[in-house]
Amino acid sequence: MLITRRLEFDAGHRIPNHGSQCRHLHGHRYALEITLAGAIVATEGAREQGMVMDFSDVKAIAREVLVDRWDHAFLVYEGDRVVVDLLAALPEHKTVVLPVVPTAEHLAEEAFRVLDAAYRERYGGRLGLQRVRLYETPNNWADATRAAD
Numbered sequence: 001m002l003i004t005r006r007l008e009f010d011a012g013h014r015i016p017n018h019g020s021q022c023r024h025l026h027g028h029r030y031a032l033e034i035t036l037a038g039a040i041v042a043t044e045g046a047r048e049q050g051m052v053m054d055f056s057d058v059k060a061i062a063r064e065v066l067v068d069r070w071d072h073a074f075l076v077y078e079g080d081r082v083v084v085d086l087l088a089a090l091p092e093h094k095t096v097v098l099p100v101v102p103t104a105e106h107l108a109e110e111a112f113r114v115l116d117a118a119y120r121e122r123y124g125g126r127l128g129l130q131r132v133r134l135y136e137t138p139n140n141w142a143d144a145t146r147a148a149d
């Protein structure tokens with residue numbers, strides 16, 4: 001059985017070598033769809049009876065390890081020195097420095113890596129992260145999946 005929880009957050013970014021608009025500092029209302037696979041809990045009287053995992057727990061973990069860290073942050077590539085230095089000069093600015101250019105593809109991959117570890121730590125083999133879909137705009141998204149490279 002697959003279940004999916006959607007969360008949204010706002011963040012700034014730029015793609016420094018982009019050939020057009022996206023090299024400028026700008027932001028998006030990102031949406032994250034987290035898909036988990038597992039068996040439906042059948043234990044009589046269990047808190048999660050009838051569920052793979054409580055949607056509210058999917059959200060709570062995602063917020064703790066990822067979404068609250070990225071929400072209203074500027075996501076910047078560590079090699080984008082001019083912007084890294086600019087943001088460092090702003091007192092207490094919320095900045096997330098990434099080892100990769102913050103495209104939808106890379107953000108989906110990073111989200112998958114972080115979330116996979118978090119759900120695995122708390123739920124072991126009972127369920128597993130299957131896919132993270134990261135919408136940069138309503139029309140543009142990237143999927144990071146367990147099977148894809």
Ligand SMILES: Nc1nc2c(c(=O)[nH]1)N=C([C@H](O)[C@H](O)COP(=O)(O)OP(=O)(O)OP(=O)(O)O)CN2
Pocket residue numbers: 015021022102103104105136137139140
């Ligand atoms: N493969 C990718 N291509 C592009 C990415 C990306 O992450 N992966 N990112 C961008 C820019 O960040 C840009 O913000 C995309 O948004 P937008 O300019 O709004 O894109 P569109 O013009 O295609 O969107 P419309 O829905 O047509 O307005 C660029 N490319």
Ligand SMILES: [Zn+2]
Pocket residue numbers: 013022026027028136
């Ligand atoms: Zn963008």
